[in-house]
Amino acid sequence: MxxxxxxxxxxxxxxxxxxxxxxxxxxxxxxxxxxxxxxxxxxxxxxxxxxxxxxxxxxxxxxxxxxxxxxxxxxxxxxxxxxxxxxxxxxxxxxxxxxxxxxxxxxxxxxxxxxxxxxxxxxxxxxxxxxxxxxxxxxxxxxxxxxxxxxxxxxxxxxxxxxxxxxxxxxxxxxxxxxxxxxxxxxxxxxxxxEIRTKAPWATVGKPASRERNIITSLSLDSDTQEAFNRKLHAKYSEIQEKEVKFTEYMTEDAEYLFTAFGCSSRICEAAVDMLRAEGIKAGLLRPVTLFPFPYKEISRLASQVKSIMSIELNFGQMVEDVRLGAENKCPVGFYGRQGGNIYTPEEVAEEFRKFNNIK
Amino acid sequence: MNIEDIRKPENIVYRKPALLTDNIMHYCPGCSHGTVHKIVAEVIGEMGIQEKTIGICPVGCSVFAYNYIDIDWQEAAHGRAPALATATKRLCPDKYVFTYQGDGDLASIGTAEIIHACSRGENIVVIFINNGIYGMTGGQMAPTTLLGMKTSTTPYGRDAKLNGFPLKITEMLAALDGTAYITRQSVHTAPAARKAKNAIRKAFEYSDRNIGLSFVEIVSTCNSGWKLSPVAANKWMEENMFKEYPLGDIKDVLK
The missing domain is CATH 3.40.50.970 (Thiamin diphosphate (ThDP)-binding fold, Pyr/PP domains)
Structure with missing residues (x-):
């Protein structure tokens, strides 16, 4: 073990x-x-x-x-x-x-x-x-x-x-x-x-006669070269967005309301979901584990299923912009945040959830 | 005597170092960089350490040093070369690691990095090109610009009240316990270039002995920035730069 x-x-x-x-x-x-x-x-x-x-x-x-x-x-x-x-x-x-x-x-x-x-x-x-x-x-x-x-x-x-x-x-x-x-x-x-020579043939480990010199640089003064390089970078980012998205779902299967939260906020939202479920409100949580790439598709899928989404963050509204992009206006997207080191309790999150969704 | 007799190895007084590439240098005619590059390529070649040497380029005119010397290179952000070299040497202690930096890079934006690399006694070589001006960006004042010297940002001459004093960073670094060898050279004449080569070779040799950082300043010309002909620039350097930045060894812990 x-x-x-x-x-x-x-x-x-x-x-x-x-x-x-x-x-x-x-x-x-x-x-x-x-x-x-x-x-x-x-x-x-x-x-x-x-x-x-x-x-x-x-x-x-x-x-x-x-x-x-x-x-x-x-x-x-x-x-x-x-x-x-x-x-x-x-x-x-x-x-x-x-x-x-x-x-x-x-x-x-x-x-x-x-x-x-x-x-x-x-x-x-x-x-x-x-x-x-x-x-x-x-x-x-x-x-x-x-x-x-x-x-x-x-x-x-x-x-x-x-x-x-x-x-x-x-x-x-x-x-x-x-x-x-x-x-x-x-x-x-x-x-x-x-292993480094095999895994990272580009690395600067000293130039043997058998290969060209390795140069690590981000400089290119030629516009077309720079643009071609940036296209290559963006193709890489597209591949990452396609292949590497990771997220966890909590009680989303039958959810009528969705929270989105990452990091410590997702732990607090799990507790809020439990509290709301105990009251008979079918809440669920999607936690993006990767923030880039972002789980837009999964949020889009859930946005078709739920009545609303609420993003809970320790800021005044940053990830919520990506959540809105993912939700594609299929449902209302709300937000609640705290700052300065103040942290919401699950009760506080549940209360803000009721306010946003007009649930008494 | 026929041409083949003249071409005997013992008669050769100059040849392009094997490690200098065939790329056409972007440096202005008369600039010291070309000579210093040649010396560095010669030293690495003569010591037989091409496969064990990693160079770190600065931001400035010598940002493209990697086009000219046939070794592995890393191109650093402005002033940060000693930080790259620190990690490179500590992670690859069997390699020879050197930075090649200008006065804007080393003595202005990169002062923290060079001072702390020296203070920690990193076993690296630093080659410091001091021409008292920012060449790449078009001739602005550098920390090492002489008082009274005209640049594009001191068009009426450097005024101590307005712009402060020339920074003698090499003497400052010599005061740090982590430095092993500190010297100031130039390459404006053949004898000076030979001395500079000996100094750079010594610096590389010291870097393999675990005794701290070796630092070679080359007082250099920037005839384009100084708006002088190459010959006049050499003369101006002798008459003015050498007064503020006298040549010779400043520190050698093995002497």
């Missing part, structure tokens, strides 16, 4: 990185995710797996260390929280442009600006719609438990290498700080140099 350990979501990220053969972590302290680097430093993986862990001088530097490591075909990652992620967006854009794989964990806190250190889901637009400059997409996966934090590191690298694209694990302060049982899987070794 697999081992189960009680740990914080942030600790799960660190332990998972070591056990899943990650080559390097580069980070900078910021609340509420500092436990990621603290756990790594305490575990000293450089003495066991050979994993490099380095505290950089800034988030700007950490993401560029990730760029350097990824250029060598290594499995490299960083983590931060909202203001730090803003600083990393330049680097993430460069990595999307250079088609480099990496995993970035954003444990969201309240914004804008320095904001609060409490949980938020205010970075949805930044991470899902872009963040850095230029026409690119992150692959975005949203954990809703400490177990997800553990599992999504490995899944994130699988997607990152499959598509040569940055993957963002979009978590929040609740998921990062909450302690839960986590099932620990058997360890995976780090990739050997030979």
């Amino acid at each position: 697999a081992e189960k350990v009680l740990m914080k979501g942030n600790e799960a990220i660190a332990i998972s990185a070591i056990r899943n053969g990650v080559d390097g972590y580069f980070g900078y302290p910021i609340t509420p995710q500092s436990e990621v680097m603290e756990t790594l430093m305490k575990e000293k993986p450089w003495e066991t797996t050979g994993m490099v862990v380095l505290q950089a001088e800034s988030e700007v530097s950490s993401i560029n260390m990730v760029y350097g490591g990824a250029s060598c075909g290594k499995k490299v990652m960083t983590s931060s929280s909202s203001p730090g992620i803003s600083l990393m967006c330049e680097g993430i854009s460069y990595m999307a442009g250079a088609e480099l794989p990496c995993v970035v964990v954003d444990v969201m806190r309240g914004g804008p600006g320095l904001g609060t250190i409490q949980p938020s889901q205010g970075d949805y637009n930044q991470i899902v719609k872009g963040g850095g400059h230029g026409d690119y997409h992150n692959i975005v996966i949203a954990p809703a438990s400490a177990q997800d934090m553990y599992d999504f590191v490995d899944w994130g690298f699988e997607l990152a290498f499959k598509y040569r694209n940055p993957v963002v694990v979009l978590a929040d302060g609740v998921i990062g700080q909450m302690m839960e049982k986590v099932e620990i899987h058997p360890p995976k070794p780090r990739m050997t140099d030979e």
Whole structure:
């Protein structure tokens, strides 16, 4: 039987990185995710797996260390929280442009600006719609438990290498700080140099006489070359949208009303669904697990079935715009959100649901 | 004496380094980049480390260095080359890793990255081209622009009250415990280029000895930006740049 350990979501990220053969972590302290680097430093993986862990001088530097490591075909990652992620967006854009794989964990806190250190889901637009400059997409996966934090590191690298694209694990302060049982899987070794040469023939690992030099760059001064490259990127994004959508449904089979929520909000909405069901109201929940690609088709299908959809988010209305696109005006789409680190209770969500649907 | 006698190996005084590609350089005639590229290609070739060397390009005129030297390259965002090099060297410790950066890249937007790479004692080589101007964007003031020097953003000359003072970043870096070898060279004459080559070779050799960061500044000309002929630019550099940026070794922990 697999081992189960009680740990914080942030600790799960660190332990998972070591056990899943990650080559390097580069980070900078910021609340509420500092436990990621603290756990790594305490575990000293450089003495066991050979994993490099380095505290950089800034988030700007950490993401560029990730760029350097990824250029060598290594499995490299960083983590931060909202203001730090803003600083990393330049680097993430460069990595999307250079088609480099990496995993970035954003444990969201309240914004804008320095904001609060409490949980938020205010970075949805930044991470899902872009963040850095230029026409690119992150692959975005949203954990809703400490177990997800553990599992999504490995899944994130699988997607990152499959598509040569940055993957963002979009978590929040609740998921990062909450302690839960986590099932620990058997360890995976780090990739050997030979595996890197096979899996990442584009990597800068030193040029042998047998091949042309490898160049990692996002620069092209010729308009037609740049446009052709961007077409290639967008074909990749279309393929991701086609193949990689992941979501979970809760009590949707006979649902007359639907909630949509991701991350910690989906856990709260599950409880709200249970409360409403106990009152005889047939509510259900769709939780997008991937935010890019987004489950538009599934929302469209459910929009034909239900009387209304309500998006519940720790912001003032970001994912709801994608939910509206998916619903295609087939039913009314409502929204409820809290901010600043305030978190709705299931009772509060159920109450807002009754108001929106005129149910006494 | 016939031509075949003259072509004997012992008579060869110059040949294009094997690692310099046939791509036509985009650098202006008279620019120092071409000479420094040639020296770097020679050193990597002579040390036989092509297969073990990873270069990091900056943003600036030498953004296209990867077109000219036949090794694996990473192209960094503006100023961030030392961060890329840090991770590359730590993840691939058996490789030789160097950055090639201009004064805008290294001494302005990338000051945090270079200072902390030096402070951590990363075992990398940094080649720093200081021509006191932003060449690529059309001749704007750099942190190393001399007082009184006219650029497109200091059209009346750099004024200390308005624009601050020239930044002697190389001396600053020499004060950091993580640096092993810090030197300032130039390539405006054949003897100077030979000295610069020895310095770059030493820097590469030091980077393999786990003793910290090696840093070679090359005081360079940008005759286009300075609006001088190549010959006049060399003279102007000797008379003005060398006063502010004197040549020679600043630090060598093995001496």
